[in-house]
Amino acid sequence: MDLNKIKRVYFIGIGGIGMSAIARFFNENGVHVSGYDRTETALTRQLVEEGMEIHYTDDVELADKQAELVVYTPAIPGTHAELIWFVKQGYEVVKRSDVLQEITKELYAITIGGTHGKTTTSTLIAHILRHAEYGCNAFLGGISANYDRNFWSSTRQVAVIEADEYDRSFLKLHPDVAVLTAIDADHLDIYGTEKEVQEAFIQYTRNIKAKGTLVAKLGLHRAAELKGDHHIWYHLDDSKADIYAANIRPAEGGYRFDVIQQDWKLTDVYLPVGGTHNIENTIAAIAVAHLLGITDGRIKAAIADFKGIKRRFEYLVKNDYQVYIDDYAHHPEELRALITSARALFPERKCVVLFQPHLYTRTRDFAEGFAESLSLADEILLLPIYPARELPIEGVHSEMIAKMISKPVQVIQKEEVLPWIKANSAPLFITAGAGDIDQFREAAEEILNGKGIVENEAIKKKA
Incomplete structure (x- = not known):
């Protein structure tokens, strides 16, 4: 594989964070880049704006049959029609790690x-x-x-x-x-x-x-x-x-x-x-x-000058009355570091953590560790497990973790998240997980920022 000679590359799973970086590498070096991903995201829209061609249906007819190299992510299932076709046709098919x-x-x-x-x-x-x-x-x-x-x-x-x-x-x-x-x-x-x-x-x-x-x-x-x-x-x-x-x-x-x-x-x-x-x-x-x-x-x-990484101890709201931190933490040790650090920086605030477990196997293997780390918060909200590439495992669910937590805890559905935030007090609010929990970021930020403004105005009136 001589990267300097390749003129056309096709990506299966182009919207993944690691895959998109490699796609951008080829694109910025003048290579024709196209690809497939399951869903359109802000990142895939950026890639399209940069000149890449992307479709969202597993359809061989939409794939670039002129590609000299096909790159796929290990997250793509072996049953993927495009991947199977390229392999059978003898294309050079490699993982992003290659x-x-x-x-x-x-x-x-x-x-x-x-x-x-x-x-x-x-x-x-x-x-x-x-x-x-x-x-x-x-x-x-x-x-x-x-x-x-x-x-x-x-x-x-x-x-x-x-x-x-x-x-x-x-x-x-x-x-x-x-x-x-x-x-x-x-x-x-x-x-x-x-x-x-x-x-x-x-x-x-x-x-x-x-x-x-x-x-x-x-x-x-x-x-x-x-x-x-x-x-x-x-x-x-x-x-x-x-x-x-x-x-x-x-x-x-x-x-x-x-x-x-x-x-x-x-x-x-x-x-x-x-x-x-x-x-x-x-x-x-x-x-x-x-x-x-x-x-x-x-x-x-x-x-x-470092502003951090999106979803890594990222401040979405930070003022005298409300702090909202979003983080990718999906392992017990990451959660421990996240909650401990947040509480040390804002020790007087009630800390509420909304956590979405990632993978059935990880939840099964580390349920006790998750419970121990989450117990560092004052109140815990658990979403159902985000399955990613996995099928359900009997007896493995978010309630496993909840049963081991002594603090106030409840398992809630996605549609209950924003109503809960509107109705409850969370001066230090943290969302954590590697699934699709980030879909709440924008709406939660708006609600919590508004609460901070209201609290500020209330204090001014009392003064």
């Missing part, structure tokens, strides 16, 4: 893997390199709030790539710098056991190129088995790490802190994004930027 594999072979590759934090960390690294005018080709698993994009290009032969562990696709990558944020049990429907998850991440580090660097969180499971000719260990605040934060203090919904690394120090860094876990993600990004020779002033300026 394309990323070729990119990592050709460019200086910085890949970011881990069960949590990889989207924020990869977007931070790519943002620093772009803001500092160093430049990179960014392939991200989220939409950067700074640029409203999950991909951007550069003439510099450097790629920043989010390394997805689902379907073991990240094992095809060959990084020069590999970042590893976390190794927790997840995707057990794919891996089977936590040990197999760990083995996969160890293999991820074995793929680091000769003389390459591993930037990994201090304290990971089986850390002694992680490879890489050079190691940089980072941590939120553990001074045993090679690089860590000190003097952390809340500031304007974000944080200020110093960064310590052996004989180097970066003082008074301002991160305008909430969540102490995002400080740790920033430490990893700073370690990579410093490794590449980005100057202190440019690193600090880039971080201060």
